[in-house]
Structure formats: C-alpha cells, structure tokens
Amino acid sequence: MTTTTRRSAVAAVAVLALAGGLTACGSSGSKPAAADSSAPSTAATATSKVSGTVTVFAAASLKESFTALGKKFEAANPGVKVTFNFGGSSALAQSINSGAPADVFAAASPATMKTVTDAKGATDPKVFVRNTLEIAVPKGNPKHIAALKDLAGAGLKVALCAKEVPCGAAAVTALKAGAVDLTPVTLEQDVKGALTKVELGEVDASLVYKTDVQADAAKIDGVEFPEAAKAVNDYPIAPLAKAPNAAGAAAFVAYVESAEGKQVLTAAGFQAP
Known part of the structure; x- marks a missing residue:
C-alpha cells in the first residue's frame, strides 16, 4: 500500500467514526437544532392560550x-x-x-x-x-321635538334613567346645562329601559345614548342637541x-x-x- 493510499484509508475511517458518533447522539434524544427552533414557539403558545x-x-x-x-x-x-x-x-x-x-x-x-x-x-x-346623549323619539317624531327645551312642553311624557346610573347622571348634567326643568314620568334603572318606553309608545321621548339610538334605528329616531357636549360619558x-x-x-x-x-x-x- 502506498503512502497516499494509506492516508486516504485513515481519513475514511475517521469520517465514518464521526458520522457514527453523530448518529448515536441523535438517537438518544431529539435533534438539537429542531428543539431549539421549536421551543420558544411552543412556550409562547402555552403562555398566551386562553x-x-x-x-x-x-x-x-x-x-x-x-x-x-x-x-x-x-x-x-x-x-x-x-x-x-x-x-x-x-x-x-x-x-x-x-x-x-x-x-x-x-x-x-x-x-x-x-x-x-x-x-x-x-x-x-x-x-x-x-358616548354622548341623544333624544330618542318614536319614528317620524310625531311631537316634533327639535331641542332639549322641548322636553319640558306641556303634556309631554319623558323617560329618564335614574340619577344613580351613568345615563341618568349624564341626563341631569345636560338638563342643567340647558336650564331645562322637567319631571319625568318614569326613571329607569338602565338606558335600555328608557329606550323601551319609547319603543312601546309609553312616552314621547327619552334621553339615551347615541349608540342606543343607532342600534335601534329601525324603531326610533334620534334628535341631537348641543347640551349633550356638556355630558359626555x-x-x-x-x-x-x-x-x-x-x-x-x-x-x-x-x-x-x-x-x-x-x-x-x-x-x-x-x-x-
């Protein structure tokens, strides 16, 4: 065997030994590269899962x-x-x-x-x-309400939220800002209650939020009024x-x-x- 041939054989044996060692390491557990790349993603998913x-x-x-x-x-x-x-x-x-x-x-x-x-x-x-207030009225606004002061008109029935709830507190602020004095025929415990009174025709108007008027646009109309800017919630x-x-x-x-x-x-x- 020549010197060159002997060197080639030694190199081949060394490569085979190295390959065998890597295979043995791989068979004893997961591949290091794959584990490193997936671990952060798995941890993040586990942490953020609801x-x-x-x-x-x-x-x-x-x-x-x-x-x-x-x-x-x-x-x-x-x-x-x-x-x-x-x-x-x-x-x-x-x-x-x-x-x-x-x-x-x-x-x-x-x-x-x-x-x-x-x-x-x-x-x-x-x-x-x-959110801001609007005046909710039946479709077509049969009482022709155009301003906050109109709610104090003779014979007009108005629903408000109770002053303890936010829509009621906002109504008190708006009425005070407009110097409007009225006595509601009912005080409701939430804004949907005040809105329902208009839907059912039990009142001529109520003070509710703009969002409630928009959500119920098929059944009621809304009248904006400038004093609402003083009572934004x-x-x-x-x-x-x-x-x-x-x-x-x-x-x-x-x-x-x-x-x-x-x-x-x-x-x-x-x-x-």
Whole structure:
C-alpha cells in the first residue's frame, strides 16, 4: 500500500467514526437544532392560550357592540366561551362588590368604576370609548321635538334613567346645562329601559345614548342637541382582581382595546377617548 493510499484509508475511517458518533447522539434524544427552533414557539403558545369561560359585566349600552366582540373573540380563541351580564353600571358594580363571580367590568362612567376600585375589586382601569346623549323619539317624531327645551312642553311624557346610573347622571348634567326643568314620568334603572318606553309608545321621548339610538334605528329616531357636549360619558374597562379566569380577563380587555375592537365600537357609534 502506498503512502497516499494509506492516508486516504485513515481519513475514511475517521469520517465514518464521526458520522457514527453523530448518529448515536441523535438517537438518544431529539435533534438539537429542531428543539431549539421549536421551543420558544411552543412556550409562547402555552403562555398566551386562553381557555374556559370569560364572564363580562358590562353597561347596558354596550350590549350590541360587546355581543359582536364576544363572538369575534370566541372565533379567535376556539373553545373559549364569553358570557355577558348587561345592566345598569351601578347595579353591576354593587354585584361585583358583593362577590358576584366575574372576570371583566366595563362601566359607563369612571365614577361607577371607582366604586369597584375603591373596594379593591379592580386596579388600573382604562377608558376605551366615550358616548354622548341623544333624544330618542318614536319614528317620524310625531311631537316634533327639535331641542332639549322641548322636553319640558306641556303634556309631554319623558323617560329618564335614574340619577344613580351613568345615563341618568349624564341626563341631569345636560338638563342643567340647558336650564331645562322637567319631571319625568318614569326613571329607569338602565338606558335600555328608557329606550323601551319609547319603543312601546309609553312616552314621547327619552334621553339615551347615541349608540342606543343607532342600534335601534329601525324603531326610533334620534334628535341631537348641543347640551349633550356638556355630558359626555367616558367608559372604563378593567379585569377584576378576583377574576376566576384571570388570563381570559386580560385577553378580553386587550381584544376590546385592539384595532379590531376599536373598529367594532366605532361602527356602533362610540367615540375614541
């Protein structure tokens, strides 16, 4: 065997030995490169995955927009269920403070949210939309209401929200700004109640939110009035401190504040904060 041939044989043996060593390492576990590239993705998925039921307590005026957002959130998180409790913000806050199990609270005023944060039920709420009042009247506006002062007309029946709930507090502010003094025939516990009175023909008008007029445009008309600018309501949202589904609460709040969430809310007539 020549010197050149001997060297070639030694090199071949060395290559075979190295290949065998690599094969042995590979057979004892997963391939290092594949494990390194997949581990971060798997960890991120496990950390960000939302599951179970997310329970949201929200102001009645958010019913249409949040119902739509809930369906979109469920579609983006297969297997997740979003349940809602819509009502007057003050009543919802009282339920939360009394221990009602909920993950998220969306109120129609910062003052109402404060009753929950003061009780340590939530921290760091964020204002995500604003809303203004309109006068809701039956289709065609049979009483020809054109201004806020018209609500004080003789014989006119008006529904307002109770002053304890945000829509009622906003109505009081707007009426004061317009120097309008009226006695409502009914005080409702949430804005949908005031709106229903108009739908049923039980009153001639009510003060509700612009978003409620828009959502019910097939049954009622809305009359804008300048004094509404003095009674704009900010809507805060927060995950609750004792949320049974903390991860779901955080994810839902983030979704509401996302570009897609803002698009749905804007389409419903809400204003950006």
